[in-house]
Amino acid sequence: MSATFIRILNFVPLAAAIAFGTAELCRAQSTTAAAEEPVKTVEVEMRNFAFSADTIRIQPGTSVRWVNRDEVGHTSTADEGEWASPLLGPGESFTQRFDEAGTYTYHCTPHPFMRGVVIVEE
Numbered sequence: 871m872s873a874t875f876i877r878i879l880n881f882v883p884l885a886a887a888i889a890f891g892t893a894e895l896c897r898a899q900s901t902t903a904a905a906e907e908p909v910k911t912v913e914v915e916m917r918n919f920a921f922s923a924d925t926i927r928i929q930p931g932t933s934v935r936w937v938n939r940d941e942v943g944h945t946s947t948a949d950e951g952e953w954a955s956p957l958l959g960p961g962e963s964f965t966q967r968f969d970e971a972g973t974y975t976y977h978c979t980p981h982p983f984m985r986g987v988v989i990v991e992e
């Protein structure tokens with residue numbers, strides 16, 4: 871057996887191991903990508919003392935981000951206590967994810983006439 875042939879024999883299992891390892895890594899990455907759907911985010915503006923849009927329909931797993939576009943503070947506060955943002959100053963935002971189907975009414979604590987609805991469809 872020549873020295874060169876022995877070196878090839880030693881190299882082949884290493885190359886196979888590298889190739890196999892790379893394939894395993896790729897499979898793991900693609901599985902992870904398939905399992906984790908990107909979180910969709912819907913934006914609701916707080917503008918002119920109103921939520922815009924005041925009624926939104928979303929799919930389970932969607933996040934809603936409220937952004938304050940007014941010059942005064944607002945909150946997004948669920949009527950039944952499912953979530954409660956802090957007082958958001960101008961330009962600040964608050965994000966809440968919705969996983970459970972249902973109809974969620976909410977308001978602004980300093981301005982109770984500001985009302986909105988998040989409908990999470992089945």
Ligand SMILES: [Cu+2]
Pocket residue numbers: 919943944945978979980981984
């Ligand atoms: Cu308000």
